Amino acid sequence: MLLGAAFYAVLARDAMPDFEVYHTAASRLLAGEPLYQPADAAPFTFMPIVALALAPLGIVDHDVAKFFWFTISAGLLTAFVRWAVRSLPERRRPESTLQWLTVAVLLPFYLRELTMGQTDVLLGVLLMGTLLAVQIELPRVAGVMLGIAIFIKPYALLLLPWLAFAHGARAAIAAGMVLGVGLVLPAAVFGWTGNVETLVAWFRLVIESESPVTAAAFAGNVSMGSLWIGLLGLNRAAVFLTVLSTTIVLGLVATVWVHRRTVLEPDYLECALVMLLVPLLSARAGDYTLLLATPAVVCLVDRWREISPRWRAVAGAGFVTMPVAVVLTAAGLAALSPVATLAALLLAGSTANLRWQGLA
Secondary structure, three states: OOHHHHHHHHOOOOOHHHHHHHHHHHHHHHHHHOOOOOOOOOOOOOOOOHHHHHHHHHHHOHHHHHHHHHHHHHOOOOOHHHHHHOOOEEEEEEEEHHHHHHHHHHHHHHHHHOOOOOOOHHHHHHHHHHHHHHHOHHHHHHHHHHHHHHHHHHHHHHHHHHHHHHOOOHHHHHHHHHHHHHHHHOOHHHHHHHHHHHHHHHHHHHHHHHHHHHHHHHHOEOOHHHHHHHOOOOOOOHHHHHHHHHHHHHHHHHHHHOHHHHHHOOHHHHHHHHHHHHHHHHHOHHHHHHHHHHHHHHHHHOOOHOHHHHHHHHHHHHHHHHHHHHHHOOOOOOOHHHHHHHHHHHHHHHHHHHHHHOOO
């Protein structure tokens, strides 16, 4: 707690730009103002239900709300790492060793998340909650957790086919029910007509903010679309390579799912692989979003001694290159964002290889 307070005072008090977006949305909700205003330099791109959940931020003093947001994020980060380690089946290394080695690899992403004031750590906790629920055979609870996660970042939808494929329709239906409730609930504040208008305004804003041109211009974007557009410009070749690489990655995920019967407990690796790929498959994902690689890193570190030398070299290159790239990007070298994307792809391949070797 003392370390967290010191870190906030030194580095985060005058930072956390994304918190300002959430605080503005909460204040607008309480004041009855439109949530989505095109003139905003940093627009609020979450669904209306998220603004409703953030309403308490607009009630308390700005600085107090900011400190609470940082404190909650730091606590969630601790839970995220601990859950990623504890939910790993058939661990080879002690929990404390895995925790510290994972933090050593991903520390730049954790620090970026806290200083940006983002919500990716909340997303990570919800997705780990989804995994923990299926591990104890509570598919409906897993569906509820995933449904909430989709409101935080819609790209969590990538886990919905896995949930339905691996754990049946009950889990997917539960997620769908949560989504339905979340879309309707803001009508209590905006009214039925106002809620529809707000949802339409949100959809238009998201379409505009996540266009290929806007995404490519976003500093630190680690998506595959931004990778190819940044290298080749917005042309047919970049679009083709984006579609091709996305198809290959999704094919890799599907192949891992199909071979789930080759191991005793397949859920962890499958969830970890999708979480790692969420930032790459989205249109607009900051480098800090790669903290979602936490369970994949935990699994690779734990099985390190059993990985073949060739894939150990591939994973090691990803471990070293990805955090270095994000540190240099944060220092102003935005041109290195593609390096982080490529490093994440190396880790994705290494994670999938664990299934081929029968290790996870």
